[in-house]
Structures are given as C-alpha cells and as structure tokens.
Amino acid sequence: xxLPAALLxxxxxxxxxxxxxxxxxxxxxxxxxxxxRHALPDAVVFAQEHAQIEKLVQAxxxxxxxxxxRGRGTNTTGATVPVEGGVVVSFERMNRILRIDPDNRxxxxxxxxxxxxxxxxxxxxxxFWPPDPTSSPWCSIGGNLACNSAGPRTVKYGSPRENxxxxxxxxxxxxxxxxxxxxxxxxxxxDFTRLLIGSEGTLALITEAxxxxxxxxxxxxxxxxxxxxxxxxxxxxxxxxxxxxTPCALEFIDDVALKLAHDHGGDSVPLxxxxxxxxxxxxxxxxPSAVDAVSRAARGDxxxxxxxxxTAEETQALWSARKALSPAQRTISPNKINEDVVVPVSxxxxxxxxxxxxxxxxxxxxxxxxHAGNGNLHVNLLPRDEAERERAHACLAEVFALVIALxxxxxxxxxxxxxxxxxxxxxxAPSTLGLMRNVKQAFDPDGILNPGKLLP
Amino acid sequence: xxLPAALLxxxxxxxxxxxxxxxxxxxxxxxxxxxxRHALPDAVVFAQEHAQIEKLVQAxxxxxxxxxxRGRGTNTTGATVPVEGGVVVSFERMNRILRIDPDNRxxxxxxxxxxxxxxxxxxxxxxFWPPDPTSSPWCSIGGNLACNSAGPRTVKYGSPRENxxxxxxxxxxxxxxxxxxxxxxxxxxxDFTRLLIGSEGTLALITEAxxxxxxxxxxxxxxxxxxxxxxxxxxxxxxxxxxxxTPCALEFIDDVALKLAHDHGGDSVPLxxxxxxxxxxxxxxxxPSAVDAVSRAARGDxxxxxxxxxTAEETQALWSARKALSPAQRTISPNKINEDVVVPVSxxxxxxxxxxxxxxxxxxxxxxxxHAGNGNLHVNLLPRDEAERERAHACLAEVFALVIALxxxxxxxxxxxxxxxxxxxxxxAPSTLGLMRNVKQAFDPDGILNPGKLLP
Numbered sequence: 001x002x003l004p005a006a007l008l009x010x011x012x013x014x015x016x017x018x019x020x021x022x023x024x025x026x027x028x029x030x031x032x033x034x035x036x037r038h039a040l041p042d043a044v045v046f047a048q049e050h051a052q053i054e055k056l057v058q059a060x061x062x063x064x065x066x067x068x069x070r071g072r073g074t075n076t077t078g079a080t081v082p083v084e085g086g087v088v089v090s091f092e093r094m095n096r097i098l099r100i101d102p103d104n105r106x107x108x109x110x111x112x113x114x115x116x117x118x119x120x121x122x123x124x125x126x127x128f129w130p131p132d133p134t135s136s137p138w139c140s141i142g143g144n145l146a147c148n149s150a151g152p153r154t155v156k157y158g159s160p161r162e163n164x165x166x167x168x169x170x171x172x173x174x175x176x177x178x179x180x181x182x183x184x185x186x187x188x189x190x191d192f193t194r195l196l197i198g199s200e201g202t203l204a205l206i207t208e209a210x211x212x213x214x215x216x217x218x219x220x221x222x223x224x225x226x227x228x229x230x231x232x233x234x235x236x237x238x239x240x241x242x243x244x245x246t247p248c249a250l251e252f253i254d255d256v257a258l259k260l261a262h263d264h265g266g267d268s269v270p271l272x273x274x275x276x277x278x279x280x281x282x283x284x285x286x287x288p289s290a291v292d293a294v295s296r297a298a299r300g301d302x303x304x305x306x307x308x309x310x311t312a313e314e315t316q317a318l319w320s321a322r323k324a325l326s327p328a329q330r331t332i333s334p335n336k337i338n339e340d341v342v343v344p345v346s347x348x349x350x351x352x353x354x355x356x357x358x359x360x361x362x363x364x365x366x367x368x369x370x371h372a373g374n375g376n377l378h379v380n381l382l383p384r385d386e387a388e389r390e391r392a393h394a395c396l397a398e399v400f401a402l403v404i405a406l407x408x409x410x411x412x413x414x415x416x417x418x419x420x421x422x423x424x425x426x427x428x429a430p431s432t433l434g435l436m437r438n439v440k441q442a443f444d445p446d447g448i449l450n451p452g453k454l455l456p
Numbered sequence: 457x458x459l460p461a462a463l464l465x466x467x468x469x470x471x472x473x474x475x476x477x478x479x480x481x482x483x484x485x486x487x488x489x490x491x492x493r494h495a496l497p498d499a500v501v502f503a504q505e506h507a508q509i510e511k512l513v514q515a516x517x518x519x520x521x522x523x524x525x526r527g528r529g530t531n532t533t534g535a536t537v538p539v540e541g542g543v544v545v546s547f548e549r550m551n552r553i554l555r556i557d558p559d560n561r562x563x564x565x566x567x568x569x570x571x572x573x574x575x576x577x578x579x580x581x582x583x584f585w586p587p588d589p590t591s592s593p594w595c596s597i598g599g600n601l602a603c604n605s606a607g608p609r610t611v612k613y614g615s616p617r618e619n620x621x622x623x624x625x626x627x628x629x630x631x632x633x634x635x636x637x638x639x640x641x642x643x644x645x646x647d648f649t650r651l652l653i654g655s656e657g658t659l660a661l662i663t664e665a666x667x668x669x670x671x672x673x674x675x676x677x678x679x680x681x682x683x684x685x686x687x688x689x690x691x692x693x694x695x696x697x698x699x700x701x702t703p704c705a706l707e708f709i710d711d712v713a714l715k716l717a718h719d720h721g722g723d724s725v726p727l728x729x730x731x732x733x734x735x736x737x738x739x740x741x742x743x744p745s746a747v748d749a750v751s752r753a754a755r756g757d758x759x760x761x762x763x764x765x766x767t768a769e770e771t772q773a774l775w776s777a778r779k780a781l782s783p784a785q786r787t788i789s790p791n792k793i794n795e796d797v798v799v800p801v802s803x804x805x806x807x808x809x810x811x812x813x814x815x816x817x818x819x820x821x822x823x824x825x826x827h828a829g830n831g832n833l834h835v836n837l838l839p840r841d842e843a844e845r846e847r848a849h850a851c852l853a854e855v856f857a858l859v860i861a862l863x864x865x866x867x868x869x870x871x872x873x874x875x876x877x878x879x880x881x882x883x884x885a886p887s888t889l890g891l892m893r894n895v896k897q898a899f900d901p902d903g904i905l906n907p908g909k910l911l912p
Contacts, residue, residue, distance in 0.1 A: 194650035215700035244671035442894035
C-alpha cells in the first residue's frame, strides 16, 4: 500500500520532517515487536502532543488508512505489528512526566514514559506504580496500559486496571476525549478507563494517563521453598493465598525449568520437583510476623527446604534460578512460544500435570513457571527445529483447551494481539465477541485502529 | 402506557402467576426508591434465573417496552425509578450464593443476594467482600454492582470495580453473555466487567457475579481526632494518605454536622471544628505500629484531641457522632438532598470552605461529612420548606461547578441515576458523552434498558 499524497502532506505538516518518515530503514525498525512477527508500515510518525494524534487519526480516517499505536514494542503477541500496513505512531518521544502529586496519590504521564523512569521519579516521594512486567527499563507506560501488562506484584497490588484513575485518548473517530477521574473513587458514567486498558490500541490511542500511586513499603523479605513435586508446590500456593498475609510476589518454577536453569546457571541453582519464590513487603516491624505467616502456609506435605534470605546477597542468590531461566531457554530455542495462561489457583496442579502430558504427547519441550499467586503461568514451548515448531502449534491449541476446561483464560498479562486472536472463540462465546465487535464499532466505526488484532 | 397483551402473556408464561403482577398495589411498591422520586411501572416481575431475563428482554425489545432492573431500591439517585413505565424486574428472589471458593478467593452469587448475607456467609472462611455502602443488611450485590457503590472501606480496599472478577448478564439485545474471568488476572479482550459495573442497568442486566474475596484481617483499631477547623482536619487527611499505612476507614465530619449530631445525640458527641474517624486493620501484631504511624500523621497544626479506643465499648462511643448524624438530619429536613461529590484529597479544604460560602450565599443549611480518604464527601443540603428547596437546587448547581473546578467529579459512589443526569455535561465533555451514547447503542440498540438514566 502506498499512502495518498494528501495524507503524506498532512503527516509532514502535523509532525514535521524529523518526526515523520517513509524511509525503508525507519519502516523496518517499526515493522516488528518482541513477538518476532513483522510487517512493514507505510510510514512512521513520532508524536509529541495530543493534538497531533487527533489530526493523525482524522486524516487516516478520511483515507481509511490503519493507525497503529506503539510504545516500545516489548509486547510478545504482535500487538504492534502493522499487519495491514498504514501509519505506526511511536510515542517514544512523548515521554514527559507531567505531574507527581503525592498528596493525592497520583501521577500524570505521557504514554512514552518508561516504566522504570517513572518508578525512579516516584521513589523520592515514597511511592511506586505497582504494575511492572519485569521489563521496566524498556517498556513504556502506554504499552503497559494498552496490554494490561501486570507482572509479579499483581498478586498483591493488581494490574494496570486497578492502578489507573483516568485517561486522555483519541478514538477511531478522530475525537479526543477524557475519561475517569483525578480521584481514587468515581461513579460518573461508564468506566471507559478500564475499557481502554487492555484494548491494545483497537479502540483509542492513549495520550495521557493519570496513574494511581501506592506508598512504597520500606521493607521486603524473600523466601524460597523447594518441593518434592509440582503438585505439592501448587497446594502450597493455594494455602498461602488462603491466609491473610498476601505476598507481593509468589512465583512458581517447575522441575523442567529448574533443570534447565541449573544446566545453564550452575550449582547455585537448586534442583527439586518444584520451587516457590515468595516475597512479602511492608513496614519493617511487620515483616517478622508476615514471614512467619507465609512460612506456616508454605509448610506442608512435600516441602523439602524453606530458606529465608537474611541479606541482600542471599536474596540475590535465592533468585538465581529465576534469573538464569530466560537465557537458558534462549540457548535451547530462539523461537520459544511464550504463553501466559491463567487458571484459578486451586487448578494449578491439574494445569501443570496436564501440560506435562501434552508435552509428552506432542514431543515438545515445555517449561512452566510464573506468577502462581494469580494462577498465571508462563507456558513456554521450546521447539528446536521446524518439525518441532509444527508440533508445538498443535500442542498449543490443546494447552488452551485445557486452560478453558479448568475455568481459566488465554492470557493473564500478555494480551491477545495477533498471535492469540484465532483462539479467542475458545475463551469467549459468540455473544460476548459480538458485543465486543459492537463496542469496537462504537469507538472506531471505520476499523482503522490497529486492524487484525485482539478480535478474531 | 398499557402493555401489549402478547407481552403480558410472555411475562406470565416466563415468570409464572406468583412472580408477575400488574396490580396497582404491587406496582406502587416498585415505583420508588431511596431517592423518594417515583413513577409507576406497568408490570413487576420477580426473576429467579438467567434464562428468564433473556426471554424478558427479548420480549420487551420486540414491543419497545422499557426494562428496569431493581435490587432493593436503596440507591439515592432514582436509578431504579421507572420514569418511562415498562417492566420492573426485581432480583430479590434471585438470591442464592452459588459458590464460595476460598482457595481461589472468589464467590459466585446471584444479584439479589444481600451484601450482609454474603459477608456472614464468608466470615467462617476468613474472607470478606470489601464493598459495603453501610447499608449491608438491606442492599443487594446486584445494586452494589449496578451503581459501583463503595462505602468507607474503599480507601483501602477499592470499589466494586476493583473487587469483581466476572459477570454474567443480558444485554439490551436480549442476548446473554459472560465477561471477565474466574481468575485474579486477565487480559483476554475488552473489560466488560468494569464497563457494566456502575452502568446502572442501562447496558445490560447482571444475572450472576464472580466476586473477588479479600482475607478478613483479624484486628481493628479505631482512632478519633478532633481539630480546630475543617482546614486543619483536611490537611491531616492528606498527611495520613501520604504515608505507607493506609487506614481502612478515614471519615470526616465538619463542625455543622457535629453540632447537629450533638444537639440530637447528647453530650457523648463532641463539639469541635472538625473530626476525623480513623480505623486501621491488620493482623493483631501489626496494629500497634499501624496506630503509631497513623497517629503521627494525624498530629499537626490544629489537632485538639486524639483518642484511641481500647475496648469495643470505647470504639462504639467514638463512632457515636457519626451514628447520630443520620437521624439528626432527618428531624431537620425530611427532604434532604444527599450528594456525594469527590475531589482530590488535597483540595478538601477548598471544597469544604467553598461549600460553606455557598451555604451562606443561598441561605441553605449544609452539612458535610464522609469518606475523606478518597476525597469523597457527602454534601447534604437540608431545606426545611419549599422556598429553601428551590434555593437548595440553585445552590447544588454551584456545588457541582465548584467540585469540577477542583478537578473532582459529580459522584464518588452514589452514581448519576435520574437526579444528576442534568449535571453530566458539567463533568464530561461532549466527545466523552458522545462515545458513551455509542456504547449504550452497542449494548442496547433500542434504548429499552432503564431509559432516562445516567446519560443526559
């Protein structure tokens, strides 16, 4: 697709020569994301203010040209790949923290602010923004909101949907609007804030966000529990979540993943049937009782070892297995299929055992680890060649079917994007999908916003 | 309006003779709610299962007859008053707790379950559902969800939007659908759960809810702080909210309200420039440090007395002023205008002082009290006769304008309903309202669900 000259003129006038490009090198750089899928956009623009986005969407709507919002492309689902061409609008230069207001527990940011930059700016005020998909140095707040990216702290502090008060955005109609509040409570009309969060740029482009801040607890304690098998670890997760002290991280690693990390990371990585990493935070004087409560719940049939880190070095050592896991997987399979299914916590044993059976059945290496406190497991299929890749795809469909049978859903925090939309009818009935299409139509009547994503 | 015979036939067949009425006595009983507005419905039906609601909405859609969902009518905004007639569907008999699942921290309920009945059923499991608009013995979960009713605990635990995982519902198209998850995390498509919560029955009728449960802390401590004036109390609120220990209640009462409660409730109610009631909860061993932290923040310029209850009796005594307030207001004005505006916490002094000036300007008695930790104040205008009622209405418009100028919004937890829809354009721009109308159209193309509510 070549863009109409009139549209190109508008792009140049609106964004300026240094923020608007149709050069192939630039287009290539914005053709892909962390999903490793790619498709060339026809142009790339770099936004710096809300008014530009209104003009962009209005012009693209007039010419029926796709508009794809992009933070830093760290998503794993192809949500920012311009599969139908069009204009990619990068928010990387629209990255000002507009206001930090500790008295009112909010910060107002532009979408291109990096998660890590925000956290650093908040720290002197004693606050943090809980969502962090463990990619804080590289991922943008706008991307976090678009994908409802959550991360390990969600078990205690919630996802972006629970940590955002209001938004400014531009709908597919080209109209700018505000939704939500500057207050921690609101019952004035429909909740568009949460509707836009997780909508992957298919309803509107977020141009400003009012984020709810949380006081940063000054203390943190780390525990590591090794179990005989995945089932006893999964039961421990349910026990931990059924008592009053909610950990701020409750991570699970299965035996296959431990073995992989051990082979890669050395003897400091323990071997066992399964491992839980548990963190509790709070004011220092509350931590001993919190550690006690969580330790009591972690104990039970199948516990082989429980260690509590006493120093920063010990904390680091306890996390070594988790840290070694990503590079270890990459050495085996550069084309890992990285899923993030979620089931009710009590169904974790069935999920882990079911995945094990599917791994054998399809002869594909699968490691499972992730945010067990939310029942959110990263199921990573590691095909080593083309034949395994084909088997992995067949296996994946059965993984999703298993998850749905266990009352779970396709994605806990990665979203749907391009790669999971074909599986949406497994998770959602035709009536729900039909209403989602109606809502898409309500915001984006010509279907120009991020076409080919989320909805099948 | 008289209902078409074919529709009446369908209602009789669907609900049965003992759950379907067109008698005037029955219609009168469902003509009003706690707003004291009223309008006769043409029929009342009592639902018992989801399938009936699908049939009801399909039949009413065919004949373009309004359908008004009703919990227990405790809302204050006229949200359940059938202003255009039609069929009121009461959920009071659809009141089963379908499942309590402590391992997965959720409960599945029908919409007619009373908030208090749910809390009682959860207690033996060590859990609670945080939203409680302080009317738990009479209000239904369905109503709580429809209005996003929150209450004092919201400051720590959030509103229904933060405490609901998924819903089953019937859209204005007559189609049943499910949205959300059984898991504490989800990124599978648009967030319809939060969109329906607070939509006041204008998008869909909720027939089942999966509620997120929270472990009930076993300890609670109550503090009462008296201040020289409203400004010093409001500054204390901001200090309390800027430190890490978030109270589970942080209630404000102004001097006018205290005087009123004192005149009505006797000398046990203290007099002062303003009062804060503060509660902290947690495991017993964490409470002393929490009380210390909150006390430190409560101290400052203008503090006149700080008391910590040591016994259940003392706790009761500390709450006496708050308890005496409602009956005291009723003796003055049976027609109080009960608003629940919300502003960022740091703007509370300006709000309270501004309201005082408006009270003088319009010569209308106003008391302000409420959930200060969220910046959510109940502004109660107490007109004593018809002339004052007219002045009160003029005053109210200026109260809302003040709130918007302070970056607040019309409602924190009561919603919009009938009585505040004329003020919606003060809070929301035409573009936002236009998109809300589009979404209404997406769910309810013929506009039969609770017409005349929420949107102006």
